[in-house]
Amino acid sequence: MPEGGSRGTDAGLAEAVRAALSRVLDPEIRRPITELDMVGSVSVDDLGTATVAVKLTIVGCPAADTIERDVRAATASVPGVTTVVVDVSVMTKEERAALTERLRGSRAARRPQFGPDSLTQVYAVTSGKGGVGKSTLTANLAVALAQRGLAVGILDADVYGFSIPGILGLLDASGAAPRPTRVDDMILPPVAHEVKIISIGMFVDSPSAAVAWRGPMLHRTIQQFLTDVYWGDLDVLLLDLPPGTGDVAITVGQLLSHAEVVVVTTPQPAAADVAERSGTVARQTGQRVIGVIENMAGLAQPDGTILDLFGSGGGAEVARRLSVGQDDPVPLLASIPLSVSLRAGGDAGIPIVLSDPDDPAAQAIRAVAGRLATRGRSLAGRRLGVTIS
Numbered sequence: 001m002p003e004g005g006s007r008g009t010d011a012g013l014a015e016a017v018r019a020a021l022s023r024v025l026d027p028e029i030r031r032p033i034t035e036l037d038m039v040g041s042v043s044v045d046d047l048g049t050a051t052v053a054v055k056l057t058i059v060g061c062p063a064a065d066t067i068e069r070d071v072r073a074a075t076a077s078v079p080g081v082t083t084v085v086v087d088v089s090v091m092t093k094e095e096r097a098a099l100t101e102r103l104r105g106s107r108a109a110r111r112p113q114f115g116p117d118s119l120t121q122v123y124a125v126t127s128g129k130g131g132v133g134k135s136t137l138t139a140n141l142a143v144a145l146a147q148r149g150l151a152v153g154i155l156d157a158d159v160y161g162f163s164i165p166g167i168l169g170l171l172d173a174s175g176a177a178p179r180p181t182r183v184d185d186m187i188l189p190p191v192a193h194e195v196k197i198i199s200i201g202m203f204v205d206s207p208s209a210a211v212a213w214r215g216p217m218l219h220r221t222i223q224q225f226l227t228d229v230y231w232g233d234l235d236v237l238l239l240d241l242p243p244g245t246g247d248v249a250i251t252v253g254q255l256l257s258h259a260e261v262v263v264v265t266t267p268q269p270a271a272a273d274v275a276e277r278s279g280t281v282a283r284q285t286g287q288r289v290i291g292v293i294e295n296m297a298g299l300a301q302p303d304g305t306i307l308d309l310f311g312s313g314g315g316a317e318v319a320r321r322l323s324v325g326q327d328d329p330v331p332l333l334a335s336i337p338l339s340v341s342l343r344a345g346g347d348a349g350i351p352i353v354l355s356d357p358d359d360p361a362a363q364a365i366r367a368v369a370g371r372l373a374t375r376g377r378s379l380a381g382r383r384l385g386v387t388i389s
């Protein structure tokens, strides 16, 4: 005999459907739709027809099809449900405002995320000059960290070459990066290979537009990425910085002074000077350089010999120079070989750590991810909130 208030409904089954729906995640916010108040009434009649009311955050929500499909599948998986009816509507302005406030705190209290008290490990990946593989390594490191079960985000602030969306396969057929969904003033970062991504390239009409931005505009944009983007609880945030020592590096130094810096360089000894400079600027803004990655090292030949196309020793040299004046020596975290697979993975939008994890370059990147994942955030200089009475 059906229980529950209304005629012909089964409250027990409706509860079971709600429980099943708590496993459906909003694909952009990455939280259960039940927690986000996106599920309204749920009823199951005595013929087993389940009717589920779903409230999307905004009109034209790009995740609508996925949510509806997942809701149908979860509801249909409940034993006793024979038919599923999904009734889709959109949240009211008030419901939406309550949701954004719950996710990010009230507008008045809102501050840039990842401040000194945050538990998120923030790594700024920098290089002295362009084209050394900084973005490729950032993207692969992020995916390798996500593969280890960590919640990972990338903030692509490389104004001269925002290549992260392409390397992670987010571009559409015309080569454009997706426009992130906005729920009021909250920006939802697109997700690729389990990594949340925000890139300057998602907000400009042409790839050349942002290059001309002056310091204050860049500063405001990065500040907005840290304030208005719903990152959720991240374990690791990786920042892909433009090469060199310009405005973005200084902004990041101001807004995220506890970020730790990874310097990417090639084995070419001549590149060591510029790479060292980018590390030095980071230190001047209070950030700590935690390691150097040498990229584009020796290419393995079919006969087993190694071709040092870009020379050798550059990474160790940069690490040695950046160690001067630091309490702990700066380690050379890895030497990543030249790899056709690594390049091809970036072109195809499928990072090598997924597409060819046994390639020596992928193995070296995964080893760096292992080191970064197990470092633990330094508590030095943080307020611990302990009161001694």
Ligand SMILES: Nc1ncnc2c1ncn2[C@@H]1O[C@H](COP(=O)(O)OP(=O)(O)OP(=O)(O)O)[C@@H](O)[C@H]1O
Pocket (backbone or CB within 6 Å): 127, 129, 130, 131, 132, 133, 134, 135, 136, 137, 158, 160, 161, 162, 163, 242, 243, 295, 296, 297, 336, 337, 338, 339, 340, 342, 343, 344, 346, 347, 361
């Ligand atoms: N180890 C490697 N082996 C082969 N190709 C590589 C390797 N690392 C990077 N590449 C390729 O080198 C090119 C430059 O890489 P990437 O865009 O990551 O550099 P970058 O330092 O981020 O440059 P920019 O700062 O100018 O954007 C890309 O085509 C990439 O696929």
